[in-house]
Amino acid sequence: MEKTIAQKMVQVNEEGYLTNFAEWNKEIGEEIAKENNIVLSPKHWEVINYIQNEFKNDVPLTIRKIGKSGVVDIKEFYALFPVGPLKTATKIAGIPKPASCI
Amino acid sequence: MKRLVILGAGTAGTMMANHLHHKLNRKEWAIDIVDERTEHHYQPGYLFLPFDIYQPEDIIKSIKDFIPSDVNLITKKIDHIVASDNYIQMAGGDQLHYDLLIIATGAKIAPEETEGMNGAEWQHTVFDFYTFEGALALRNKLRDWQGGHLVIHITEMPIKCPVAPLEFAFLADAYFKNKKMRDKVNITYVTPLSGAFTKPKCTIALDYLLKEKQIGIEIDFAIAEVNNENKTIVDYGGKVIPFDLLVTVPTNKGDELMARSGLGDDLNYVPTNKETLQSKDHSNIFVIGDATNVPASKAGSVAHFEADILTENILHFIKGEALSASFDGHANCFIETGNSKALLIDFNYTHEPVKGTFPFAGIGPLQLLKESRMNHWGKLAFRWIYWNVLLKGTPIPFVSANMSTAGKNFN
Numbered sequence: 001m002e003k004t005i006a007q008k009m010v011q012v013n014e015e016g017y018l019t020n021f022a023e024w025n026k027e028i029g030e031e032i033a034k035e036n037n038i039v040l041s042p043k044h045w046e047v048i049n050y051i052q053n054e055f056k057n058d059v060p061l062t063i064r065k066i067g068k069s070g071v072v073d074i075k076e077f078y079a080l081f082p083v084g085p086l087k088t089a090t091k092i093a094g095i096p097k098p099a100s101c102i
Numbered sequence: 103m104k105r106l107v108i109l110g111a112g113t114a115g116t117m118m119a120n121h122l123h124h125k126l127n128r129k130e131w132a133i134d135i136v137d138e139r140t141e142h143h144y145q146p147g148y149l150f151l152p153f154d155i156y157q158p159e160d161i162i163k164s165i166k167d168f169i170p171s172d173v174n175l176i177t178k179k180i181d182h183i184v185a186s187d188n189y190i191q192m193a194g195g196d197q198l199h200y201d202l203l204i205i206a207t208g209a210k211i212a213p214e215e216t217e218g219m220n221g222a223e224w225q226h227t228v229f230d231f232y233t234f235e236g237a238l239a240l241r242n243k244l245r246d247w248q249g250g251h252l253v254i255h256i257t258e259m260p261i262k263c264p265v266a267p268l269e270f271a272f273l274a275d276a277y278f279k280n281k282k283m284r285d286k287v288n289i290t291y292v293t294p295l296s297g298a299f300t301k302p303k304c305t306i307a308l309d310y311l312l313k314e315k316q317i318g319i320e321i322d323f324a325i326a327e328v329n330n331e332n333k334t335i336v337d338y339g340g341k342v343i344p345f346d347l348l349v350t351v352p353t354n355k356g357d358e359l360m361a362r363s364g365l366g367d368d369l370n371y372v373p374t375n376k377e378t379l380q381s382k383d384h385s386n387i388f389v390i391g392d393a394t395n396v397p398a399s400k401a402g403s404v405a406h407f408e409a410d411i412l413t414e415n416i417l418h419f420i421k422g423e424a425l426s427a428s429f430d431g432h433a434n435c436f437i438e439t440g441n442s443k444a445l446l447i448d449f450n451y452t453h454e455p456v457k458g459t460f461p462f463a464g465i466g467p468l469q470l471l472k473e474s475r476m477n478h479w480g481k482l483a484f485r486w487i488y489w490n491v492l493l494k495g496t497p498i499p500f501v502s503a504n505m506s507t508a509g510k511n512f513n
Contacts (some may be wrong), residue, residue: 060257063324083324099300100264101399
């Protein structure tokens with residue numbers, strides 16, 4: 001379905017995740033963060049850039065992986081994105097929610 | 103004479119040995135397969151051991167029975183791979199040179215990755231069912247367990263057979279019902295993901311299963327530790343879940359050999375081109391099955407489909423041609439739902455599982471994403487197919503390596 005985020009029309013799924021990463025931009029990230037009551041700091045952006053890079057390399061994301069990324073540890077990750085950190089961070093980053101096969 | 107070496111004689115390695123001994127020019131190529139073990143385990147059978155549905159003898163055979171006689175089986179431990187000089191350093195000091203290497207060393211559980219997981223309660227009230235020993239110990243525990251809080255838990259993705267923990271929950275429900283003690287058991291399914299089902303069409307089609315079976319669910323649970331004294335699992339967000347019996351799927355990792363050889367990522371999976379199955383770092387190394395880091399399911403069916411693609415690409419590579427065979431992430435899995443019913447799913451990198459018929463469009467006889475008895479008989483028949491068809495590299499009739507979209511309802 002289509003949704004306007006930060007004045008741009010983008011494709012999203014039922015849960016509001018962007019379905020085409022090419023449509024993402026920083027303003028969209030900030031707008032989704034705001035909907036989740038998060039104001040993005042430079043540290044947030046470091047995490048978002050890291051997970052976007054992993055996504056581009058087809059690496060499946062896990063909380064542990066982010067904890068070992070050298071960008072943040074797991075406690076800091078929870079502090080930055082308090083509720084369901086991986087779910088929220090991927091949504092802001094414009095990439096799919098981590099999923100199983102079903 | 104050139105030498106092709108396969109590391110690992112599990113599902114993927116055995117299939118490659120069976121494909122390549124026909125396909126390679128044997129006047130030019132010798133084939134070795136290396137595995138330190140002597141037994142081949144039918145790993146999908148581990149799910150059925152705890153419930154006394156399968157017995158150990160149903161799922162264990164000898165590795166050598168499945169390796170062609172013109173392939174040299176080496177039952178030795180490997181110390182490390184020296185990819186820059188194309189040889190394998192064996193643990194005893196021997197060196198094994200290769201011209202082409204296939205890594206098929208699989209994945210295994212690593213409970214030590216989670217604090218307290220293999221602590222004092224390991225195999226007393228904390229169990230895995232992804233190893234033969236774990237599944238057998240759990241069977242013995244369940245045989246006279248009196249009930250309480252059963253927690254079925256996934257530590258983190260990716261894991262082998264991502265649906266197995268759900269199947270375990272469904273089979274546990276049926277098992278305790280049959281033992282007339284379901285009212286004494288609380289079942290909770292704990293996942294690091296945002297639901298038991300994470301793909302939209304599966305969520306719609308399958309959400310009823312947990313309710314129907316009265317299985318509780320805890321989502322977004324990123325485990326920090328197993329507390330052995332209080333018998334709880336605790337997540338990084340501070341959530342605490344008590345258990346009387348914890349059945350966990352620990353972190354899965356590739357073989358330690360990859361770390362020793364500098365060939366793995368942080369989980370010891372080998373960075374692999376998801377379409378050609380060639381190692382990203384070494385052109386004469388190919389990777390198949392659970393050992394890769396490709397974003398496909400870690401499942402025997404995936405290894406089976408990959409084996410067809412990889413065989414083609416190895417022949418291309420030897421002739422100096424482009425690696426034109428391309429794997430699409432195809433997986434095909436039966437999901438036991440208890441009481442002699444099962445689901446069947448068929449999907450790939452880009453298509454999520456949907457409803458439909460399989461393998462014949464509009465006919466079936468198997469139903470996709472829908473419970474049926476026929477699917478359950480399919481799953482049980484699969485053990486015979488595994489030993490007699492799959493490992494030998496014989497194609498399964500009407501099921502192609504890349505996924506077919508015929509007979510599926512994508513809308």
